[in-house]
Amino acid sequence: MAAIYSLYIINKSGGLIFYKDYGSKGRMDTNDSLRVASLWHSMHAISQQLSPTTGCSGIELLEADTFDLHCFQSLTGTKFFVVCEPGTQHMEALLKVIYELYTDYVLKNPFYEMEMPIRCELFDVNLTQAIQKDRVVLLGR
Amino acid sequence: MGREVSESCIDSLLTEMVSTYCNRFYANKPELAARRIEAIGYQVGHQLSERYTMDRPRFSDHLEAIKFICKDFWSELFKKQIDNLKTNHRGTFVLQDNRFRWLTRMSIDQSPENGASEDTSIMADNKAVQSMHLYFPCGIIRGALSNLGIPCAVSADISNLPACSFVVRIKA
Amino acid sequence: MAPAAPRSGDAIFASVERVNAELFTLTYGAIVRQLLTDLEEVEEVNKQLDQMGYNIGIRLIDEFLAKSNVSRCVDFKETAEVIAKVGFKMFLGVTASVTNWDADGTCCSIVLEDNPLVDFVELPDTCQGLYYCNILSGVIRGALEMVSMKTEVTWIRDVLRGDDAYELQVKLLKQVPEEYPYKDDE
Numbered sequence: 001m002a003a004i005y006s007l008y009i010i011n012k013s014g015g016l017i018f019y020k021d022y023g024s025k026g027r028m029d030t031n032d033s034l035r036v037a038s039l040w041h042s043m044h045a046i047s048q049q050l051s052p053t054t055g056c057s058g059i060e061l062l063e064a065d066t067f068d069l070h071c072f073q074s075l076t077g078t079k080f081f082v083v084c085e086p087g088t089q090h091m092e093a094l095l096k097v098i099y100e101l102y103t104d105y106v107l108k109n110p111f112y113e114m115e116m117p118i119r120c121e122l123f124d125v126n127l128t129q130a131i132q133k134d135r136v137v138l139l140g141r
Numbered sequence: 142m143g144r145e146v147s148e149s150c151i152d153s154l155l156t157e158m159v160s161t162y163c164n165r166f167y168a169n170k171p172e173l174a175a176r177r178i179e180a181i182g183y184q185v186g187h188q189l190s191e192r193y194t195m196d197r198p199r200f201s202d203h204l205e206a207i208k209f210i211c212k213d214f215w216s217e218l219f220k221k222q223i224d225n226l227k228t229n230h231r232g233t234f235v236l237q238d239n240r241f242r243w244l245t246r247m248s249i250d251q252s253p254e255n256g257a258s259e260d261t262s263i264m265a266d267n268k269a270v271q272s273m274h275l276y277f278p279c280g281i282i283r284g285a286l287s288n289l290g291i292p293c294a295v296s297a298d299i300s301n302l303p304a305c306s307f308v309v310r311i312k313a
Numbered sequence: 314m315a316p317a318a319p320r321s322g323d324a325i326f327a328s329v330e331r332v333n334a335e336l337f338t339l340t341y342g343a344i345v346r347q348l349l350t351d352l353e354e355v356e357e358v359n360k361q362l363d364q365m366g367y368n369i370g371i372r373l374i375d376e377f378l379a380k381s382n383v384s385r386c387v388d389f390k391e392t393a394e395v396i397a398k399v400g401f402k403m404f405l406g407v408t409a410s411v412t413n414w415d416a417d418g419t420c421c422s423i424v425l426e427d428n429p430l431v432d433f434v435e436l437p438d439t440c441q442g443l444y445y446c447n448i449l450s451g452v453i454r455g456a457l458e459m460v461s462m463k464t465e466v467t468w469i470r471d472v473l474r475g476d477d478a479y480e481l482q483v484k485l486l487k488q489v490p491e492e493y494p495y496k497d498d499e
Contacts (some may be wrong), residue, residue, distance in 0.1 A: 057385075072454035075378050075385060076459045096379070108149065108246045110156040111270060114371065122246065146429055147404045148330040149376060153369045158344050161365055166351065177347055183341040187479065218336055222420045 001115030004094075004131055005067060005083045008033070009102070011115045014041035018118040022131060040081065044071065060092075074099060093139040100135065102124050154245065159273050171269060175276050182280020183287075190285035193217055203311055206289045207234050214285060232311040236282075241305035243278065247271060271299065282307055319382045322402025329380065329403065334429045341430055345445060362444070366451020367458075377403065389477035389485050390414070392462070393421050396453065396483075405429050412481075416417045422469060423453075425479040436473045445473050450481055461488040 006028070009018035016037035021027055028036070044058040062069040068088060071081040072095035080095050080102070105123040106112050112120060159178060167174040167217040180265055200206040211223035216237070225237040283295045291311055298306040326425065348358045377383070381399050386392040397409040413422040430446050444450075450466035458466045463486045470476035 061326045074375060076375055078375070080492075096382075099375070100379040105246060107372045107375055108152050108156070109276060110159065110247060144334040144406070144429060144432070145331040146334045146337050146406055147326065148332050149373065150404050151340065153373060154340060154344070157365045157369050158340075160368070161361070177351065181340070181343040181347050184346065185336070188339050188343075192335070217333055220332075241318045268371065298342050 001086045002067070002126075004088065006033075007098070007127070007131070008037055008040070008079075008081050009118065010037050010079040010081075013115070014038055015115070017116065020124075020127070040069075041079070044073070044079065064075050070095060072096065072099065073090040074129050078102075097139065098127065101130060109132070154242075155243065155274065155277060159277075161268070163270065171273070175273060178273060178276040179280035179283075182277040183284035184280075185285075186281035186284025187288045188284075189281070190214065190288045194289070200289060203232075203291055204228070206286065206291055207236070207309065209289075210282060210285060211236055211255070218281075219253050232313065234309040234311075235306050236309065237304060237306045239304045241278075241303060243274065244271075244299065244303050244305055247274070272297070275299065275305070279307065282309065319384070319399075320380070322408065325380050325399070325403040330387040331406075334406070334432070337369045338432045341448070342434060344452050345443075349440065349443075355440060359442075359447050362447035363451040363454075366448035367455035368451075369448070370452035370455025370457075372458050373404070373452065377456065385461055388418065389462070389488075390418055390421075391485060392457070393423065396456075397423050398455055401425070402430075408422075419485040421483060423481045423483060424470075425481075428472075428479050431473060434473060438465075444468050444471065446471070446479065453481070453483060457483075460491045463489065 004022050007018070007020045008016060009016045014037070016034050019030075019037070020032045043075050047059045048056050057095065058071070058073055060071055062071075063086065066086070067083050068086050068091070069081055070091035070140050071079060072092065073079045078099075082091055084091060101123060102118075102141060105126055106118050106120055107114075109120050109122070112118070158181065160265075162174040162177050163171065167177070177234050194209070197209075200209065205228065207228075211226050215221065219238070219242050221238075221240075223236045225235075226237040227235040227237075269290050279297050281297040283293060286293050286309065293308075293311045296308050298308060314371070345358070345362070348361055352358050352361060361381050377400055381395075381403065383395055383399065386395060397411045401407055401409045401423075405428075407425065407427045408463045409423045409425045411423055414420070428446065430449070434445060436443060436445060447468070450468065454464055454466045465484045465486055467482050467484075468480070469482050470478055470480035472479060
């Protein structure tokens with residue numbers, strides 16, 4: 001069964017506002033995760049510029065030997081991306097679910113200030129549920 | 142079933158109302174902000190109790206009116222009843238909602254990452270905002286009861302979230 | 314996997330958590346009334362309601378996008394249609410129509426015949442000049458700004474002022490292109 005390694009959320013100016021590790025592989029310290037986030041933000045922007053097709057919305061999937069990186073950018077500019085075992089299925093659907101949880105449990109939390117790091121227990125709880133393997137499988141239906 | 146709107150509408154409106162009064166109008170005067178928010182709730186409670194009691198006989202005593210708040214009134218607003226009602230039989234009633242809807246999306250930041258000193262101030266801050274949000278439902282209950290002829294004071298206790306207890310003290 | 318198909322306003326409204334509209338309507342009314350007491354000037358209240366709407370809109374847009382699966386609109390015409398048909402429906406449970414397009418497709422009217430904000434409302438004489446529903450124009454302006462569209466939203470018709478419908482004029486001022494975030498020399 002394929003595994004999800006980590007999840008990142010980047011605000012529209014490129015700041016990492018959420019990072020979570022799942023499982024043992026690919027663990028990172030805070031500095032590295034910040035680096036990955038800012039690197040991805042720039043690469044994503046550059047890919048939009050370099051794309052031969054007009055209206056390209058940036059890289060959606062990066063496949064490497066040891067991991068896949070799936071990225072979803074909302075129309076408001078927030079980016080969500082998961083790093084997972086190569087070949088993991090249903091990641092686009094999972095990212096949409098995460099975006100929805102973000103709108104429910106982060107943006108509706110009266111204590112959350114826009115663009116700031118996310119520290120919302122309820123978001124964490126719901127995220128953990130959504131990311132459980134058996135739930136992710138259901139997304140394929 | 143009457144007309145409905147998405148829950149986000151009321152959630153957004155309440156959040157914005159609290160932030161308007163606490164952060165913009167009365168940033169340094171929380172007690173004034175609290176009074177305004179309570180007053181808005183009071184008006185809503187007053188109007189709603191008028192509508193929801195239209196077809197019923199007069200309440201014979203305080204307990205009956207409180208029970209109406211716990212059952213019919215609460216169901217209209219939150220699609221559930223108050224879970225537990227206690228009284229000391231001397232004019233104080235405690236209405237507990239085990240999962241109060243308007244608190245279900247509030248997570249309080251309890252992470253220790255910020256360093257201890259800063260953390261306590263953030264916690265205190267969050268607590269203050271949270272209690273600001275509760276002045277509104279307290280106002281609703283007070284408005285409803287006073288419209289039923291029961292002057293009272295209402296406060297809220299959220300020491301075990303997501304449960305919320307509303308303490309009603311009837312004025313003799 | 315194919316991208317999820319956009320959902321209709323009806324389908325979303327049926328699936329989201331809903332509440333008694335009376336509570337919402339009366340709460341909004343009580344807020345407007347309290348603002349009138351606190352700010353005294355009707356003009357100030359209009360401004361404040363618009364600001365509140367703006368603050369709501371900049372958050373609500375993400376929920377709208379997440380739940381509707383709406384993807385990038387090809388032009389402002391499509392944007393206006395989506396607001397009217399999906400946006401109003403999924404939050405307020407009513408549909409609006411889009412009319413009065415100008416020649417270059419940057420200005421139109423959103424017309425609401427049914428508006429839950431104003432159930433039970435009659436404006437007293439002392440409130441002439443109040444745009445009671447001004448929060449709505451703020452929400453639209455805030456939401457569109459988050460998807461790179463600067464707009465100006467004004468009331469053209471208002472039933473509370475004696476007109477036969479609610480009409481909001483939405484004018485696209487500037488479409489800010491998503492920018493490459495770095496300059497070449499950085």
